[in-house]
Amino acid sequence: MGLTSSSIGRLGTLTAALLLAACTTPLREPVLPAAVRYQRVDFKTLPGWATDDLRAGFNAWKTGCPRLKKQAIWEPICTEASSITDDTNAIRSFLENRLVPLQLTSDNGNTKGLVTGYYEPVYAGSQTRTATAQYPLYGQPDDLITVALEDVYPELKGKRVRGKLVGKKLVPYPDRAEIVRKGVNAPVLAWLNDPLDVQFMQVQGSGRIKTSDGSELRLGYSDQNGRPYQPVGRWLVQHGELPASEVSMQSIRAWATANPSKINALLDSNPSYVFFHTLPSSNDGPIGSLGIPLTPERSIAVDTSTITLGSLVFLATTRPDSGIPIQKLVAAQDTGGAIKGSIRADYFWGTGQVAGELAGKMKQAGSLWLLWPKDSPLPH
Numbered sequence: 001m002g003l004t005s006s007s008i009g010r011l012g013t014l015t016a017a018l019l020l021a022a023c024t025t026p027l028r029e030p031v032l033p034a035a036v037r038y039q040r041v042d043f044k045t046l047p048g049w050a051t052d053d054l055r056a057g058f059n060a061w062k063t064g065c066p067r068l069k070k071q072a073i074w075e076p077i078c079t080e081a082s083s084i085t086d087d088t089n090a091i092r093s094f095l096e097n098r099l100v101p102l103q104l105t106s107d108n109g110n111t112k113g114l115v116t117g118y119y120e121p122v123y124a125g126s127q128t129r130t131a132t133a134q135y136p137l138y139g140q141p142d143d144l145i146t147v148a149l150e151d152v153y154p155e156l157k158g159k160r161v162r163g164k165l166v167g168k169k170l171v172p173y174p175d176r177a178e179i180v181r182k183g184v185n186a187p188v189l190a191w192l193n194d195p196l197d198v199q200f201m202q203v204q205g206s207g208r209i210k211t212s213d214g215s216e217l218r219l220g221y222s223d224q225n226g227r228p229y230q231p232v233g234r235w236l237v238q239h240g241e242l243p244a245s246e247v248s249m250q251s252i253r254a255w256a257t258a259n260p261s262k263i264n265a266l267l268d269s270n271p272s273y274v275f276f277h278t279l280p281s282s283n284d285g286p287i288g289s290l291g292i293p294l295t296p297e298r299s300i301a302v303d304t305s306t307i308t309l310g311s312l313v314f315l316a317t318t319r320p321d322s323g324i325p326i327q328k329l330v331a332a333q334d335t336g337g338a339i340k341g342s343i344r345a346d347y348f349w350g351t352g353q354v355a356g357e358l359a360g361k362m363k364q365a366g367s368l369w370l371l372w373p374k375d376s377p378l379p380h
Helices: 013-018 055-064 075-081 087-100 176-182 196-205 232-238 249-258 261-266 355-362
Strands: 037-041 099-106 113-120 123-124 135-138 145-148 159-168 169-172 188-192 207-212 218-223 274-279 300-303 312-318 325-334 343-353 364-374
Touching: 055 075, 055 087, 055 218, 055 325, 075 087, 087 099, 113 196, 113 207, 113 355, 123 196, 135 196, 135 274, 176 261, 188 196, 188 218, 188 274, 196 207, 196 249, 196 261, 232 249, 232 261, 249 261, 249 355, 300 312, 312 343, 325 343, 343 355
Parallel strands: 113 343, 123 207, 300 325
Antiparallel strands: 037 099, 099 364, 113 364, 123 188, 135 188, 145 159, 159 169, 207 218, 218 274, 300 343, 312 325, 312 364
């Protein structure tokens, strides 16, 4: 998602990234996102607003205030938020007095969009190559060059192209197939037992590596090769291996187990490649694009062309396992290459297998309300 710090520049959600295309492209100007409209509504119209225990979402959001306070419209709100007691009614009163809900609406008037899930995986591996751990996770290459397009085109804030110098010419960085077969001028941070673990960890943008001696290594997103993301799930659909309705992390693993001779063709269909950096050992969540740890079930990755990073958001969607409503206050603390659209979010489920099961299945309809400072200009 997101990668971002973790993620995001993280390639984004697992399920959506398996099915959708990310926006990063090598040496070309990216397409501007679809238009979004903000419809001002009353708090009482938000489903679940009166019943959500707002403390978890509010406290997750406050962890980002040191960065958010650098923006003039947020500085007084963050300052005041620090004195609000840890009480749902006090938080609700504060938010209703200082913010206004803006429902995200597409340019065709639709208020429903896609909500997917992501998580921090935990994989078996080693910090040295072994007979079982054969698949590398690379750190950032020495020859990778990133160009921020906003320096020339302010309207493309946050957009970048990546490549390397050949002579005096900036050319696209090698794709996944070339990196895997020829290697890259970068340190190997860890070795995993399964090439699919490498792929899924790149999609998530962060993860933990459990070694045989019981120690744990945490890695987060550092950068990406700039190649356009091509979801491996799409390759399976296009080749008649799986129907689109059945593509998930679980079904892709099952297919790979049954078709080991085709795994390289599957993974080579995605030219994108993510590089990592080592993170301090901690029980906190992975670091999102805002530079702070993500909070399970209270942090989301967003498209920053529609939702300003660090903002408070109210989310209404459903669980992928039961259809039970999710109606809660969340913090926009991450981004992702596949998280693009006028109504779009990626829901952070947490760390480990249970979170991964939920993230891998999540592809829900949902609505979003940006909680924005009263009497302030709309985002962007």
